[in-house]
Amino acid sequence: MKTLTVELGERRYPIYIGHNLLDQPELLARHVDSRQVLIVSNETVAPLYLDRVAQAFAGRQLAQVILPDGEAYKTMDSAMHVFDELLRLKFSRGAHLIALGGGVIGDLAGFAAASYQRGVPFIQIPTTLLAQVDSSVGGKTAVNHPRGKNMIGAFYQPKCVIADMATLATLADRELSAGLAEVIKYGLIRDPEFFDWLEAHIESLLGRDPEALAHAVERSCRNKAEVVAADERETGERATLNLGHTFGHAVETGLGYGEVLHGEAVAIGTCQAADLSRRLGRLSDGDVGRIVTLFQRARLPVKPPPELDADAFLEHMAVDKKNVEGHLRLILLERIGRATLPMPVATEPLRQTLREYGRN
Ligand code: NAD
Ligand code: GLY
Numbered sequence: 331m332k333t334l335t336v337e338l339g340e341r342r343y344p345i346y347i348g349h350n351l352l353d354q355p356e357l358l359a360r361h362v363d364s365r366q367v368l369i370v371s372n373e374t375v376a377p378l379y380l381d382r383v384a385q386a387f388a389g390r391q392l393a394q395v396i397l398p399d400g401e402a403y404k405t406m407d408s409a410m411h412v413f414d415e416l417l418r419l420k421f422s423r424g425a426h427l428i429a430l431g432g433g434v435i436g437d438l439a440g441f442a443a444a445s446y447q448r449g450v451p452f453i454q455i456p457t458t459l460l461a462q463v464d465s466s467v468g469g470k471t472a473v474n475h476p477r478g479k480n481m482i483g484a485f486y487q488p489k490c491v492i493a494d495m496a497t498l499a500t501l502a503d504r505e506l507s508a509g510l511a512e513v514i515k516y517g518l519i520r521d522p523e524f525f526d527w528l529e530a531h532i533e534s535l536l537g538r539d540p541e542a543l544a545h546a547v548e549r550s551c552r553n554k555a556e557v558v559a560a561d562e563r564e565t566g567e568r569a570t571l572n573l574g575h576t577f578g579h580a581v582e583t584g585l586g587y588g589e590v591l592h593g594e595a596v597a598i599g600t601c602q603a604a605d606l607s608r609r610l611g612r613l614s615d616g617d618v619g620r621i622v623t624l625f626q627r628a629r630l631p632v633k634p635p636p637e638l639d640a641d642a643f644l645e646h647m648a649v650d651k652k653n654v655e656g657h658l659r660l661i662l663l664e665r666i667g668r669a670t671l672p673m674p675v676a677t678e679p680l681r682q683t684l685r686e687y688g689r690n
Contacts, residue, residue: 332348338562345466346491370395372434373396374431375457380394401588426450426452428453436454437483445484449486459505459508459543460593462495462551469487471483474583514597515573525620525624531546533627569671574596584642590634603662606683609683612664617663
């Protein structure tokens with residue numbers, strides 16, 4: 331097992347990465363100093379892993395909320411189910427929430443933990459590649475609003491993250507690829523050697539080679555932990571983690587949550603951001619080619635579905651947390667391994683990118 335730390339002073343916490351960590355109940359139990367525990371999971375993940383997590387809490391007051399599966403359920407309604415159960419059981423401020431699942435469950439359970447009685451402790455047990463490399467680390471919690479993704483939420487750090495890589499064995503291939511989109515992101519924004527390594531090892535990752543996957547998860551978490559420690563509240567560098575996400579969120583919101591997976595939308599959006607960076611004279615043709623090729627090799631889409639035209643994109647992109655007083659701001663690439671902070675962009679090159687990458 332590898333242990334990384336997110337260095338946030340009094341709120342610093344470990345990320346445990348390894349195989350079969352769910353078979354070590356003491357690892358989880360030692361982070362929970364309450365009798366009251368609520369596990370939040372979904373209908374797909376709970377039958378696979380909930381019993382193993384529950385072992386850690388023998389003799390305690392253990393409850394569970396099992397939500398329907400899907401991005402479409404990352405809502406205030408689902409959060410209300412969690413609050414209903416916590417209140418029905420009269421769980422107090424010391425009660426611990428355990429998020430068992432992918433990024434949808436992690437974001438939602440984290441949001442519920444941040445809000446219940448103004449904050450109760452919670453633990454992330456991510457079971458998708460995407461959640462292990464990105465969403466479980468860093469304390470962004472949220473639910474979606476029909477008008478905008480992740481628009482209701484809070485910064486709220488977990489007590490620890492337990493990434494059991496053995497859980498990836500049951501993950502669908504499409505979901506594995508979606509997770510790789512966020513892995514590639516770290517190479518693009520700040521770790522060019524990792525990007526080179528990904529180019530050399532993408533087939534091993536798709537083939538679920540354990541050593542390659544372990545390296546990818548660890549290196550991604552190391553990058554994420556460094557960024558979060560330096561800029562927890564996203565006043566600077568943390569925004570670069572959202573490379574491609576303004577385009578990507580427009581795809582997700584525009585088509586209806588769950589139609590295109592989050593990681594797929596990030597892949598599409600990152601190719602659009604790379605294209606725009608090239609049009610603005612910041613990124614070379616060669617780098618754009620390498621980026622698009624790596625996403626394609628990872629079996630990810632690189633163009634949005636034809637339903638979304640440029641106007642629809644612009645409408646959805648206008649609802650983004652990086653925008654300031656109604657002005658769109660985007661993260662661009664200078665080269666592979668270096669991203670800009672969010673910046674205003676001229677409308678015409680943006681429209682050209684949207685036309686190139688969608689219906690005219
Ligand atoms: P997800 O949570 O929907 O999980 C993907 C699918 O895999 C689901 O059907 C799920 O039930 C299933 N699944 C999960 N673990 C499994 C396992 N071990 N075996 C079999 N099936 C399994 O999607 P995701 O890609 O994990 O997360 C996407 C979400 O994460 C989005 O809502 C996105 O906004 C959010 N996100 C948040 C952050 C953050 O910093 N908080 C960062 C990136 C993404
Ligand atoms: N995934 C974006 C962030 O954590 O900041």
